Amino acid sequence: MNELKHVAIIMDGNGRWAKKNRIKTALGHRRGVEALRDIIRYSSDEGIFALSIYAFSTENWKRSKEEIESLMQLIVDFFRSEIDELDEKNVNIRILGDINGLPEKQRTVVLKAQERTSNNTGLRLNIALNYGARAEIVHAAKQLAQKAFQGDLSVEEITEETFENHLYTVGLPPVDLLIRTSGEQRLSNFLLYQLAYAEMIFPEVLWPDYTVEMYQTHLKEFANRERRFGGRKG
Ligand code: IPE
Ligand code: IPE
Ligand code: MG
Numbered sequence: 001m002n003e004l005k006h007v008a009i010i011m012d013g014n015g016r017w018a019k020k021n022r023i024k025t026a027l028g029h030r031r032g033v034e035a036l037r038d039i040i041r042y043s044s045d046e047g048i049f050a051l052s053i054y055a056f057s058t059e060n061w062k063r064s065k066e067e068i069e070s071l072m073q074l075i076v077d078f079f080r081s082e083i084d085e086l087d088e089k090n091v092n093i094r095i096l097g098d099i100n101g102l103p104e105k106q107r108t109v110v111l112k113a114q115e116r117t118s119n120n121t122g123l124r125l126n127i128a129l130n131y132g133a134r135a136e137i138v139h140a141a142k143q144l145a146q147k148a149f150q151g152d153l154s155v156e157e158i159t160e161e162t163f164e165n166h167l168y169t170v171g172l173p174p175v176d177l178l179i180r181t182s183g184e185q186r187l188s189n190f191l192l193y194q195l196a197y198a199e200m201i202f203p204e205v206l207w208p209d210y211t212v213e214m215y216q217t218h219l220k221e222f223a224n225r226e227r228r229f230g231g232r233k234g
Contacts, residue, residue: 001223006050007043008175008198010190011036013182013206020206026070031208033078040082042212043123044089050124050172052096054190058132072106075129079109083116090122096168097131124172131168133192140166169194177222179215181207199225 011032018028036053043051056071063071086093093113102110110129143166147153153162164170175191175198183204187195201218203210226233 002176002199002225002227004048004176004219004222005173006052006175006177006194007048007219008052008054008178008191008195009039010054010178010180010188011207011210012180012184014208016182017206017208025067028208029071029074033074035208035210036078037082038212039210039215040086040091040123040125041089042215044091044125048123050126052126052128052169052175052191052194054128054131054188056097056129056131057189058098058101058130058135059189072103075106076109079113083113086113086125087117087120090120091117091125092120092122093117094124094126094168096126096128096136098135099130101130126169126172128190132189133187134189136168137193164193167193174198177201177218179203179218181205181210197227197229199227 014028014032015025016028017031018025021028040051055075060071061068093116095110095114099107099110106129110127140163144153144158144163148155148158169191172194174196175194178187178191178195178198178200180186180200180202181204183202185202199222201221203214203218205214
């Protein structure tokens with residue numbers, strides 16, 4: 001049985017779900033948040049160490065103004081309605097991504113949630129907002145270069161460990177399991193560094209239809225996978 005510390009989820013398929021049900025895309029996203037709520041609760045109750053979810057990518061700004069506005073509104077609604085329960089459950093919220101690139105209202109709400117739960121020791125809930133893995137990696141490289149340039153760090157001190165200390169996920173273990181719903185089999189610029197040895201599962205289900213039962217099945221499938229990390233078994 002593999003030990004599971006860190007799950008990452010690309011919640012994909014809200015748009016197709018809305019289309020299939022002949023409703024507005026915004027409502028698809030709203031239903032997606034309901035599915036998310038259940039998965040967070042279950043992860044927290046099960047004692048999973050870390051859960052990272054992809055909520056809005058740096059590339060998602062390419063969408064229509066109307067869709068972006070509905071997603072931004074959902075972010076505010078989500079934090080306002082969930083924060084008390086999450087805090088009560090000892091969940092520690094961290095935003096992955098460029099918070100400064102968010103509109104002021106969203107920035108304020110997420111910073112408050114992060115701050116309020118910063119001493120919590122339960123589920124590490126990472127919410128990727130305005131997140132892009134390439135930008136994250138370049139940002140880390142820049143910070144290290146700056147330190148080396150100033151003489152605070154020698155080139156020899158640039159190791160995987162010091163590099164990881166400059167990623168948004170500093171202090172967290174690498175991702176063990178990635179789940180992406182909707183049948184798409186790609187990473188779409190999510191946690192490229194942290195996913196180096198992750199097991200991946202790509203269920204066909206559209207995100208608003210994703211249930212705790214499916215999640216349990218996927219966690220079990222992960223537990224039974226053979227992970228080698230480049231070595232040889234037996
Ligand atoms: C994922 O659902 C949610 C976000 C990207 C915010 P999509 O909106 O990408 O759903 P599809 O891929 O169009 O079905
Ligand atoms: C990835 O999904 C981003 C989120 C789920 C937030 P997308 O739907 O944006 O990815 P692509 O465009 O299909 O690769
Ligand atoms: Mg999509």
